[in-house]
Amino acid sequence: MEIKNKMDSSFYINNPDNTFVDNVTTAILEKCDDAMTFHSSLPGYKPTPLIHLPNLSQKYNVGNIYVKDESFRFGLNAFKGLGASYAIHQILKKKPQIETFCTATDGNHGRAVAWSANFFNKKAVVFVPKGTTDQRIQAIEKEGAIVEQVDGNYDKTCAYAKAVSEKNGWELVQDTAWENYEEIPAYIMGGYLTLFQEIEDSLLLPSCPRIDLVFLQAGVGSFAGTGIRYYLEKYGANRPKIIIVEPTEADAILASFKKGKITTSLGNSETIMAGLNCGTPSLGAWDLIKNGSDISIKIDDKYSREAIRELYFPNGSDTKIISGESGASGLAGFIAIMKEQEYKPIKETLCINETTNILFISTEGATDIDMFDSIISEK
Template sequence: MIDYHIQQPNCIVNHNLTTEILKNSEALKYHQTLAEYKSTPLVQLKNLATKYGVGNIYIKDESHRFGLNAFKALGASYAIYKTLQTDRNISTFCTATDGNHGRAVAWASKKEGKKAVVFVPQDTVASRIKAIENEGAKVVVINGNYDETCIAAAKIGEENGWKLIQDTSSENYEEIPAQIMAGYLTHFQELESTLHLISNPKIDVVFLQAGVGSWAAAGIWYYLNRYGHQKPKIVLVEPYESDGILASFKARKPVTPQGNFKTIMAGLNCGIPSLSAWDIIKNGVDISIKIRDEFAEQAIRDLYYPSGSDERIIAGESGVGGLAGFIAIMTKNGFQKVKEELQIAPTSNILFFNTEGATDPVNFNKIIANKD
């Protein structure tokens, strides 16, 4: 079975509400006003690059973001800030989540003196639920998968007069997901003095993990807007059993994937792609691939047990999605054509984002215990 799709991006960004909001984002300025704000570290792993036969590997470590162990608060905080500019009388925000986004909404709501109700799928691990509750939110467990949880959050939220802060856009629900995407631009902009120079990027390939695709689409829009046809190659990585974007490429329209939705990459375990994200992704991505969980486990161990002077990075199962995709491409014969398309060579500079730390400590400890 072919586990990838090679796209010839036209590098065109369609003009719509989402791209207008992205273009006018002031998220970085807003985030810089927060007491908890600090640019997350960019780590260069020279020995890991040598192991996989490339020039340089860089990882932007979002596990340090706002003390929340994940990047999601970039989007949730900005969206809530923009929403309250329109209506300060909102008392309660709600959302559906696999974990990190819900915690981010709870954290941002608390900062604004508002309540939060967070809906989670039935298989959400206890540690993620506890992390959300620790931010002061009420957690409601839905007997269903991620897509079904999103439907429940929207329905129950409307019935109770709560404001939905969801990162998945759909028909007649675009503005708030676009503000969330605009918030994500901050950590791409933080690299503009190092890797994202104005003339030409200092990287050849960027790996972005994808769930509903909103964060990945924000990254793609950033690179298209900054570099156009000179952008680095962009690879999207999904879990094997939850491949909404790859399935949508094959169907030539957004569809719900047909996998069994069983994966350790819980934050990427989503259904149909966000509609506004899909519009950007299909025009700007070079490769879409799906991978087995074993590659995520290997990526976690590669970062936890570094070689030589490389810095240790604590990365969760979804956080390593991009690196896991790279490892699959470099070690699995079925991805040879992808490797050739990306022109990965001993001089290539590769960028990854560790989007979460060990948000499921029980499973993380099992993975690192299996060192061999």
């Protein structure tokens, strides 16, 4: 069946060429084989659990559903510590004299930078966008950082953090890349490789993946780009099919697919999926996503809520998983595809059936407990 992409559609069906682009990001990622060794040396390191949900699989009539639960990562309740710690480790090898690190964040990345800076006995200053909840701000402050709220969205906050860092001689540790700022975001992506390497022993085989579909949520796209880099490097054209999931009102990746180039989302940036609430894709991630993902989809917040409840109130003997609004968004995208007529072409394109094996990454736990409590009380 031939599917034509429409500019006003909630999804884009890609025809990836499964090749790497010769750029700063891919060059650095090739040299990040030591990320797992570094993380293994940190106090409290252990692989986060990969959870099999057979009853949820049966409910949706698919082969197997697996969820990598990142709420256990370094006591930070999210995966971001992998990227921030590895990047700061690499920076300090070159510039040991640095005293203060700075970043902009929607929450989890800023907490990770604060935690990592504190581990290396350095200071951290973190800027957050307007509307960031008090709980997220307090979580960052508890890691020892100074936090300041900016009257603007994520993109404006990034620009502000960049300007202040340059003025004060601080080192900016941002998880999105732009022209002439690509090395540090690439190191952050390199740190994320540990997550995918941990999956290796229990889920993947040397030459062929035991999974058919991988759902990867995207804000600026660094996490999704890392996953794509991992699967392309290991399996090439035999990689699992990859679905990128974004909020409806922060659909920078989808907008960029439709335009054929990096584009800022025209959404209003109103979404409960705070970790994905970003306006423009990272320069370092876009080429990987464009060349190695199969579907880009945007979803309403209601699917995130449903996914959170699906994991928190497990089916039968399935393990309970506490996943936040952004953490559950991969599963949310799957639920939307399986339920809504609008997404039927995606289901058919991906050939989802009773033998399909699917991987989701729950990138965070309940990082906004008030929001989380209100969602699970809706059941």
